[in-house]
Structures are given as structure tokens and as C-alpha cells.
Amino acid sequence: MRIAVCPGSFDPVTKGHIDIIRRAGMLFDHVIVLVSVNPDKQATFSVDERIDFIKRCTSGIHNITVDYNEGLLADYISKSKASVIVKGLRAMSDFESEFQMAITNKKLNSNAETVFLPAMEENMYLSSSQVRQIGRLGGDIRLFVPAEIEEEIQIKLQKGGAGK
């Protein structure tokens, strides 16, 4: 069984993330969407909220589960019996850091192969930070996040951030 991991901060999950997760689900037997907890980065939404958002947006996809990880991705890959890391690639700006991470993960765990899926044109310039910024300023985030979670995210961002 081919198990893939889709890691990210998902703070919050966007339509761009969901597209990559959905496509990974079509390519692999099982996909673990992994909320990576980065102690150096202050997240806007709590881990539980981020997991809940992803679960609600992927409930129709049978081969997806959601988990979180506080340690190294390379170690999680060994523990979970996954062999593939799936990452979305947006504009050229993603290349440098994503290549660096792919090579480092392979060095740390020789079984960890990274596969890149190109972002869809409409998601090419979409990021979680953009959603947070637009939402905080009262802008309409419906274009950027799935309908299932849009209202909740909008309310929490306008209250001045969530999960703190």
C-alpha cells in the first residue's frame, strides 16, 4: 500500500491545499494530511482548529486522514510507514525552499521521496497568509477557502485571531 503524507502549516487550509490533497488522494492508496507544528512560528489557528477545518473539507474523500506532528517530518515518515511526501508547487518562489526541504528530508530518511504537484492556475498566488490578511481586514475570503469553513474563519479572524 502506497501511503503519502501532505505536510504543511495549514493556518488555515485553503482551496489550494485542498486541491493538492484531493489530487494526492487520486494518486496514492492513502494520504495523511499532516499539520506540522513549528515552535518557531506563532500560528493564528490552534492545531485542533486546523485539524478540524481540514477534516470538514475532506470528509468526502475516503482515503484521507488528518494528523499532526511536532517533530521531524523525516521521523514521522518512518513511523507512519509512508514513503512519499506530496507538496504543491506554486510560482517559482516555492522552488528554492521546497527543493531544499526535499533534499534534506531524503538525507535524513533515504525512504522519504518528495513528489511535487503543480498548483492549479487559479491557486497559483494563493496562500494562508493572504487569507489571514484579507480576513482580518474584513475582506471576502470566499474565493480562497472552502465554503464549509469560510464563515468560521472569517468570524475568528475579525475577532483578532483565533486559538491563542
Ligand code: ADP
Ligand atoms: P502556506 O505556504 O500557504 O503557509 P503551507 O505551509 O501550509 O502553506 O503549505 C503546505 C503545502 O501546500 C506546501 O507544499 C505548499 O507549497 C502547498 N501549497 C500552499 N498553498 C498552495 C496553493 N495555493 N496551491 C497549491 N499548493 C499550495
